[in-house]
Amino acid sequence: MVxxxxxxxxxxxRNKQAVFTVAWISFLIAAVGTMxxxxxxxxxxxxxxxxxxxxxxxxxxxxxxFFFWVxxxxxxxxxxxxxxxxxxxxxxxxx
Amino acid sequence: MNSTPGASLFESAKKIYPxxxxxxxxxxxxxxxxxxxxxxxxxxxxxxxxRQAVLFDLPARKxxxxxxxxxxxxxxxxxxxxxxxxxxxxxxxxxxxxxxxxFACPQTVWTEAxxxxxxxxxxxxxxxxxxxxxxxxLSKFRKKAGKQFLWITFSLWTGFTFVGYFTPVRExxxxxxxxxxxxxxxxxxxxxxxxxxxxxxxxxxxxxxxMCPYARFQSAMFDKDTxxxxxxxxxxxxxxxxxxxxxxxEAGLGDCIDCHLCVQVCPTGIDIREGLQYExxxxxxxxxxxxxxxxxxxxxxxxxxxxxxxxxxxxxxxVLRPRMLVYGTLLLVxxxxxxxxxxxxxxxxxxxxxxxxxxxRELPNNVVENIYTLKLINQSEIPRxxxxxxxGVAGISLDxxxxxxxxxxxxxLTLPVRVRAARDSANGIATINFVVTATDDASVTxxxxxxxxxxxx
Numbered sequence: 001m002v003x004x005x006x007x008x009x010x011x012x013x014r015n016k017q018a019v020f021t022v023a024w025i026s027f028l029i030a031a032v033g034t035m036x037x038x039x040x041x042x043x044x045x046x047x048x049x050x051x052x053x054x055x056x057x058x059x060x061x062x063x064x065x066f067f068f069w070v071x072x073x074x075x076x077x078x079x080x081x082x083x084x085x086x087x088x089x090x091x092x093x094x095x
Numbered sequence: 096m097n098s099t100p101g102a103s104l105f106e107s108a109k110k111i112y113p114x115x116x117x118x119x120x121x122x123x124x125x126x127x128x129x130x131x132x133x134x135x136x137x138x139x140x141x142x143x144x145x146r147q148a149v150l151f152d153l154p155a156r157k158x159x160x161x162x163x164x165x166x167x168x169x170x171x172x173x174x175x176x177x178x179x180x181x182x183x184x185x186x187x188x189x190x191x192x193x194x195x196x197x198f199a200c201p202q203t204v205w206t207e208a209x210x211x212x213x214x215x216x217x218x219x220x221x222x223x224x225x226x227x228x229x230x231x232x233l234s235k236f237r238k239k240a241g242k243q244f245l246w247i248t249f250s251l252w253t254g255f256t257f258v259g260y261f262t263p264v265r266e267x268x269x270x271x272x273x274x275x276x277x278x279x280x281x282x283x284x285x286x287x288x289x290x291x292x293x294x295x296x297x298x299x300x301x302x303x304x305x306m307c308p309y310a311r312f313q314s315a316m317f318d319k320d321t322x323x324x325x326x327x328x329x330x331x332x333x334x335x336x337x338x339x340x341x342x343x344x345e346a347g348l349g350d351c352i353d354c355h356l357c358v359q360v361c362p363t364g365i366d367i368r369e370g371l372q373y374e375x376x377x378x379x380x381x382x383x384x385x386x387x388x389x390x391x392x393x394x395x396x397x398x399x400x401x402x403x404x405x406x407x408x409x410x411x412x413x414v415l416r417p418r419m420l421v422y423g424t425l426l427l428v429x430x431x432x433x434x435x436x437x438x439x440x441x442x443x444x445x446x447x448x449x450x451x452x453x454x455x456r457e458l459p460n461n462v463v464e465n466i467y468t469l470k471l472i473n474q475s476e477i478p479r480x481x482x483x484x485x486x487g488v489a490g491i492s493l494d495x496x497x498x499x500x501x502x503x504x505x506x507x508l509t510l511p512v513r514v515r516a517a518r519d520s521a522n523g524i525a526t527i528n529f530v531v532t533a534t535d536d537a538s539v540t541x542x543x544x545x546x547x548x549x550x551x552x
Contacts, residue, residue, distance in 0.1 A: 017305050024306045039170040042156060057154045058279040 018080050026072030033068040034061065110227070111300060113210060114220040114359040118383025127198040128207045136252070139259035144476075151261050157505065163437075164505055166474060168444060175433050179426065186422040188313055190414070191322040191401075193377035196310070202302050203376065205253075205295035206362070209246060216242040220359065246296050254288025300363040304374050314373065319404040320412050324377055326351075326368040326399050327407065334368075339392060350398050354388055357381035357399055367399055441538075442474035443481070445531050447545040454548045461518040463549045464494075469510040471531055473502040480534045483512075487527035488547055489520040499534060514547065521549030 012020075043060020047053045055063070141148040143161050150159040158165040165172065187194050196203060217223045217238050229235055258280055259267055270276050276284070294302055303310050317323070331351035337343050343350070351368070358366045360380040365372050367381045385399040403412045450466035458464055473479050480499040485491055494513040502508045514527070527547045533539035 012301065012305050021306055024302075025308065028308075035173075036170075039167050039173070042167070057156070061153060062279055062282070 014084070018077075018084065022073055022077045022080055026069055026076050029072045030065060030068035033072070034065040037064060037068075111362065111364040112220045112223050113362045113380070114356070114384075115214060116356075116360045116380055116383045116387065118386060120379035121383050124198055124207065124378060124380075128204050131199065131204050132208060136256050139256060139264040147263055147265075149260065150263065153261050162476075164474060164476060166444070166472065168472075169440075172433065172437065175429060179429050179433065182422060182426045182429065184309070185316050186419070186426055188316040189318065189321055189418050189422060192317070192324070193310075193313060193375070196303065196376035197378040200376075202294060202299075202307075203378065205291055206299050208249070209295040210362075212245040212249065213242055216245065246292060250288040250292040250296075251284075252288075253291045254284040254286070257287040258284045300374070300376070303363060303376050310373055310376075316418075318416070318418060320414070320416055322401050322403055323371055324367065324375065324379055324382060324399065325371065325402050325404075325407060326357075327397070327402070328368075329407075331368065331398050350389070350392075350394050352388065352392065356384040356388055360384045441541060443531065443533065443539050443541045444470075444472040444474060445529060445541045445543045446470040446472075447529050447543045449545055455550065457518070457550065458515070462515050463518050463521045464513055464515050465547050467512045467514060467529075467545060469512050469529065471500065471502060471508045471510060473504060473506055473508075475539075476504040478503045479539075481531050482534055483510075484530050484532075485514055485527055486530075488516045488525050491516045491521075491527060491547070500531075516547065516549070518549065521547060523551060524548055 038061060043055055043057050043064065047055035047060065138149050139147065143159075147159065148161055152159060156167055158169075184195060213223065217226055226235060226238060255267070255271065256264075261283075262280055267276070267280065270280075298306075330349060332349045333347065334351035334353040335343075335348045336353055337346065337348055357368070358364075358381075360383070361367070362378060362380065363374040363376060365374045367375065379401070381399050382401070386396045389396045389398055406412045446469070448468045448470075450468065453466070456464045456466075469483075471481065471483075473481075478501060480501045482498065483493065483496055483500060485493055492515050494515055496510070496512055500508065500510070525547045526544055528542055528544050530540060530542045
């Protein structure tokens with residue numbers, strides 16, 4: 001009955017893990033942020049604060065979402081980078 | 096918790112070919128998939144009083160939920176609802192482990208649907224493995240193309256349905272048929288469709304293992320009385336193959352025949368016999384697999400089963416424990432308060448803005464006038480008439496406002512209002528109160544304070 005060897009879960013490289021995790025978590029947080037932000041602010045009203053900006057709601061929501069996504073990705077990307085590249089504690093003090 | 100066994104630790108990117116298995120939990124998971132996906136695809140098409148029953152109308156900033164219309168000002172309800180959802184997740188996780196992951200998570204549900212399409216076009220697990228190893232032939236191309244066709248069509252339909260929650264789906268359907276879909280609608284439809292295709296077609300268990308935050312911290316909600324899927328080591332070990340007729344107890348063997356079926360059916364590719372692992376999404380496929388073998392061997396079922404750590408140690412399992420009581424009470428209190436506040440919600444709102452350009456105006460006959468802009472929102476679905484009053488300063492009155500203000504259902508009325516008071520009673524800053532009341536129902540009323548400014552005496 002044992003015809004195929006044990007498969008095991010796929011192993012991702014650390015870089016792949018970092019990229020996908022950062023992209024995905026910042027996506028989720030950006031979605032929440034967009035929802036909360038636009039519950040309080042109407043993109044049309046925000047646009048009308050400036051004389052030469054005319055923005056539709058659809059475009060406003062999308063811009064807001066991508067703004068939050070990029071912002072969150074920068075934040076968690078830098079955090080992930082710093083955590084991963086921090087100097088290792090030396091062995092003597094590890095215990 | 097154990098990690099994956101050493102043998103696979105250093106091997107890169109292996110594809111998992113989950114083996115199909117029938118059984119109790121398989122039926123349950125198929126049912127969950129059909130019901131949940133069915134709801135997802137059907138709900139936008141439902142009607143309620145001639146309009147889409149569930150429509151998150153973002154361009155109009157209104158959410159329609161059956162008979163209810165929610166406005167941006169109702170945001171606290173949404174926040175409360177999300178808190179309730181999170182608490183329910185904690186509650187059910189503490190009670191019965193990763194029920195959400197195994198049966199209800201969109202990642203699981205769509206992956207299941209994509210695996211069905213894969214099985215339909217490429218066949219069973221061993222056929223799929225053989226096909227992937229085989230050189231490219233016309234028949235392989237046909238099978239792969241068939242799978243891609245189903246996957247892509249299904250993904251596009253999914254993206255279209257998703258957008259249908261935010262744009263009237265019937266108009267959208269007509270637009271699609273006429274190949275006349277607007278920019279952002281098209282973009283979000285393709286975006287969601289592509290995410291579905293990638294996540295359910297290719298990423299699958301890797302989303303759960305590497306990207307899902309819940310999978311990492313769910314163990315914080317577990318305790319020794321949480322229902323988990325577990326291999327009964329005491330009963331199974333030492334594992335080993337044997338003749339069906341042989342008396343394995345005499346040969347010193349446990350009940351596990353080491354057939355690896357539980358490993359082959361696992362969508363995340365783990366071996367449940369290694370103990371509780373964070374990769375386990377509790378889909379219970381290994382229970383079905385093992386039960387089918389136990390039946391064949393005439394052993395009792397349940398070598399792999401839903402159980403708790405305490406019960407595996409022959410200690411009693413407690414369902415009512417402090418953790419459950421805390422989660423349960425919070426859940427109950429929040430749900431009841433949400434229900435009460437929704438039921439007693441007044442479908443009327445008033446916002447008052449003082450005119451910023453002038454403090455006040457002095458009129459002849461010793462009268463002082465302030466100007467305000469009122470926003471009246473009729474949040475009910477029917478047109479209604481309202482009466483507006485103001486008080487707070489002796490002899491205060493409204494000017495230029497009709498006795499009855501009619502506002503259509505679900506509309507916002509912007510109303511410039513002049514408020515007047517005698518100069519003697521309006522020195523300095525006074526607080527005044529605007530009250531708006533429906534003429535047909537005095538309980539539908541809303542009020543807001545503002546300031547009335549007069550000259551210093």
